[in-house]
Amino acid sequence: MRIGIIGTGVVGRTLGSKLVSLGHRVTLGSRGQDNENGLAWAQQAGPDGHTGTFTEAAAFGEVVLNATGGTVSLAALRAAGAGQLAGKLLIDVSNPLVFGPDGAVTLDPVNTDSVGEQIQREFPEARVVKALNTLNCELMVDPGRLAGEHNLFIAGNDATAKAETVALLGEFGWPAEWIVDLRDISGARATEMMMPFWLRMTGHFGSAEFNYSFQRGK
């Protein structure tokens, strides 16, 4: 499959490398054409890894992944262009973290809105699924790093788009029964708002090498 990834940060590059290793063709998109991260990634990714502008990456992809920071995601996707996203599965991996001068991390948007909802509103013809924004990118592409069952959460308005997302995550190693459907795209609020807790837990564990799981009634 041809996959366009918006963003050349560590999340985008990690997802891109995994997808290439699975036999997909990937274009990583950045604001300019000469993004160092993107060029370096394409160099080592081999013939199936390319880099380009946001527009080129989105146009290339049959599926598009948003791996930009959540506070700049709308701008990046506008630069990519609505026409390049229409009809496509758009998996939004972002969190809208705002790093304050006092070290506090807050979210924008939050509570009454989310990046996932913003994107779906702005690009109504894209089939947006929020996913993968609750864990470290090393774990996104290799769930077997952790012992036992642990969970991912998806949200979106299009059932087919969610099924396609579950299938792609299955290629990453995620059993379908580990993936919890939080219903419509407003479920993105719920998972984005877990980020302050996740950051505290990385402090507790001294590492991002953990993920959520649940205990149920006996």
Place this chain on the structure above:
Amino acid sequence: MRIGIIGTGVVGRTLGSKLVSLGHRVTLGSRGQDNENGLAWAQQAGPDGHTGTFTEAAAFGEVVLNATGGTVSLAALRAAGAGQLAGKLLIDVSNPLVFGPDGAVTLDPVNTDSVGEQIQREFPEARVVKALNTLNCELMVDPGRLAGEHNLFIAGNDATAKAETVALLGEFGWPAEWIVDLRDISGARATEMMMPFWLRMTGHFGSAEFNYSFQRGK
């Protein structure tokens, strides 16, 4: 120990009954003196269960638990009176849920503040610990209802107050090693902001009979 509980809702009554069963003396406080929930609870709680005003409950307690809704907690604690809280461990169990006309549940405060922080600022002589606000009240007082290890999260500025909280939770059945210290009281933001996710998960499971757990690296 003498324990004052601010709030006569299901959370306050459940905590009160457990504490009485453990041999503590409990006063449940409400705005007025003739609160039906409080009177009915005291009737069945036996000689160690009492009811009274917010002020009477806070004055009675060597430890005070805030089991009011988070959007009215400050008002309830103001009614109780700063003098009744000074120097005491004040365990804040609240979440500031706002139920919108569209069925959406949001938080107020959120993101840059939390009920836990509001209470600590307003009552600087109280030793506030955020705890127990991430799970159903039946589970708060009976962690053995679930299989395996699952976790609680506490936050507060006073290490002694947190140790006292862990000891009290130990009486409820929580092993100390299941209780994660999220550092200072601003950690209350992190756990309060999990509530939208928790609500979605109750929809997924069809029940509140679950709790958070974590998988770590192999």
